[in-house]
Each structure stands twice: as C-alpha cells, then as structure tokens.
Amino acid sequence: MTERSIHHSTIVIERTYDASPSRVFAAWSTREALLRWGNPGDGWDLAYDHFDFRVGGGDINRFGPRGGPTFRNETTYFDIVPDVRIVSASSMTSERKHIFASLITAEFILAGKGCRLIVTEQGAFLDGHDKRANHEAGWSEMLDKLRIELLRTQVAA
Amino acid sequence: MTQHSVTHATFTIVRHYDASPDRVFAAWAQKDRKARWYASHAGWRSQDFTLDFRIGGREYLSIAAPDGVVHTFDGQYQDIVPNERIIYSYDMHLDRTRISVSLTTVELKADGTGTKLIFTEQDAFLDGHDTASQRETGTRSLLDSLAAFLATGDPD
Numbered sequence: 122m123t124e125r126s127i128h129h130s131t132i133v134i135e136r137t138y139d140a141s142p143s144r145v146f147a148a149w150s151t152r153e154a155l156l157r158w159g160n161p162g163d164g165w166d167l168a169y170d171h172f173d174f175r176v177g178g179g180d181i182n183r184f185g186p187r188g189g190p191t192f193r194n195e196t197t198y199f200d201i202v203p204d205v206r207i208v209s210a211s212s213m214t215s216e217r218k219h220i221f222a223s224l225i226t227a228e229f230i231l232a233g234k235g236c237r238l239i240v241t242e243q244g245a246f247l248d249g250h251d252k253r254a255n256h257e258a259g260w261s262e263m264l265d266k267l268r269i270e271l272l273r274t275q276v277a278a
Numbered sequence: 279m280t281q282h283s284v285t286h287a288t289f290t291i292v293r294h295y296d297a298s299p300d301r302v303f304a305a306w307a308q309k310d311r312k313a314r315w316y317a318s319h320a321g322w323r324s325q326d327f328t329l330d331f332r333i334g335g336r337e338y339l340s341i342a343a344p345d346g347v348v349h350t351f352d353g354q355y356q357d358i359v360p361n362e363r364i365i366y367s368y369d370m371h372l373d374r375t376r377i378s379v380s381l382t383t384v385e386l387k388a389d390g391t392g393t394k395l396i397f398t399e400q401d402a403f404l405d406g407h408d409t410a411s412q413r414e415t416g417t418r419s420l421l422d423s424l425a426a427f428l429a430t431g432d433p434d
Contacts, residue, residue, distance in 0.1 A: 125363055199367070206284060210356070243400035243401075
C-alpha cells in the first residue's frame with residue numbers, strides 16, 4: 122500500500138528577454154515553439170498528443186530521457202489574457218502513478234523594449250515521487266531554451 | 279482598461295471531525311450529500327450544481343448571493359484516492375468576471391475514531407478581485423457546514 126503524502130511548494134522563476142511580450146506569449150501558445158523549448162531535460166524526447174490553447178481547452182504531452190522513464194503531463198487552461206498572462210493547471214503522471222499537481226501562472230510584462238517573464242508554479246508533490254529541485258532545474262532548462270527560441274525567431278523574422 | 283495583476287497565496291486549514299474517513303469522503307464524493315453542506319447557504323439561491331466525481335470529471339456550482347451577485351465555481355478533479363485524498367483545480371467567477379484560479383488538496387487521515395482533514399489551497403487571485411484572507415474565511419465557513427452536516431447523520 123502506498124504511503125500517502127502531499128508536499129506543497131511554490132517556485133517563482135523570472136527571466137528578462139530581448140523580445141516583446143507578444144513574441145514571448147506566442148512562444149508559450151504555439152505547439153511548434155513549445156516543442157523546441159518546452160522540454161525540461163537536455164536531450165529528452167518531447168511529444169504532444171493533444172494541443173488546444175484556449176480557455177477550457179488543454180494539452181497533453183509526454184517527455185523524458187531516451188530509454189528512461191516517461192512523464193505525461195495533462196494541462197487545462199483556465200485564464201488567458203493575450204500577451205499578458207496564462208494560468209493553467211496540470212497533472213503529471215509517471216509509470217501510472219500521479220506524482221505532481223500544479224497551478225502555473227506565466228506573466229508577460231513589458232520591460233523597456235523587452236519582456237520580463239515571471240513563472241509561478243504552485244505545486245503539490247504526491248507520495249514522495251518527485252521533488253522541488255527537479256522542477257527548479259526543469260524550469261531553468263526550459264527558460265534558457267526559450268531565450269534561444271526567441272533569438273531564432275528574431276533571425277527568421 | 280483593467281489593470282492586470284496576479285497575487286499568489288497558499289493557505290491550510292486543519293480540522294478534526296467525529297466521523298470516519300469513509301463518511302467524510304462520502305460527504306465530498308456524493309452529490310446529494312455534498313449539496314447539503316456545500317451548495318446551500320442561508321439567504322443564498324443555488325442555481326445549478328453538477329458533480330461528476332471521478333478523475334477528469336467536472337464540478338459546477340452557480341449560486342446567487344443575497345446581493346444578487348452570482349458566484350460560479352467551475353472545477354475539475356485531478357486526483358481521487360477513496361477515503362484518503364481529493365485534488366481539484368477550479369476557477370471562480372463573480373457574475374462574468376474570473377476572479378481566481380486555484381488548486382485544492384483535501385487529505386483525510388484516521389484520527390482516533392474520527393478523521394483529521396487537511397485542506398490546502400494554492401491560489402492565483404486575478405486583477406485584485408479577491409484576497410487570500412477572504413477565501414480562507416469562506417473556506418472555514420464551509421468546513422463548519424461540513425461539521426454540522428456530519429453531526430446530523432447521513433441522509434437515507
């Protein structure tokens with residue numbers, strides 16, 4: 122029998138990008154962009170089974186190291202203000218176990234000619250299957266890749 | 279134009295109920311039971327209450343306050359472990375304005391012959407429309423209603 126536990130923890134991570142809030146918002150709201158930057162592990166696989174970016178819609182993705190455990194994340198979008206904010210709730214499972222539930226807020230704030238991004242992850246870690254340090258590392262990896270994504274799309278434009 | 283803002287907060291309320299974990303769980307899980315403590319308040323007019331209590335299922339409650347403002351809860355169950363745990367996310371509207379998005383965990387643990395309930399809510403309050411202290415006060419009132427419901431015995 123599983124020993125049940127919930128550990129609540131909030132992570133706040135901020136970055137400033139040389140890109141407008143609308144460009145950063147676009148990177149959060151299109152599947153093709155998310156496939157390039159929204160992967161929390163270096164060299165991991167990431168695929169979307171479903172993508173429906175609208176209030177009441179959601180997405181389902183799978184990610185993980187090649188040959189290693191696969192994580193499945195199911196997200197519901199609750200609040201979307203274009204170029205301003207996205208609030209969503211997610212559930213993460215791995216090997217049929219529910220390991221994490223969260224509320225994620227992304228705020229896109231005009232800062233000079235750029236964008237200050239504030240990500241707040243209010244998480245509930247379930248039954249000791251996951252931990253805060255993994256999520257801090259995952260967000261750091263993703264938001265570094267987002268910087269490269271924004272440079273890439275700037276060159277393309 | 280609305281000034282956009284998000285205020286994050288977390289609060290926890292711990293209660294002891296003189297009822298077994300399965301009775302406390304049933305008060306959350308069964309629509310006719312939950313309606314009695316959760317969806318009806320003196321002076322308020324309940325307009326719609328639906329409960330699809332399963333992982334991925336939806337709960338919807340629309341209720342008009344004495345001042346006429348309609349409060350709408352629209353939630354989705356993320357995790358259910360019978361007699362042990364319930365996790366859901368939801369948003370709250372006042373009339374047509376979304377005021378918050380929340381993640382709630384309810385933990386039930388046997389405590390003597392009764393149950394210890396740990397209610398934790400992680401909130402994102404939108405555009406200054408609500409505060410953590412108001413939400414916590416409202417939740418304490420709901421958990422009082424649950425105590426009163428459990429004290430009256432179960433419906434047949």
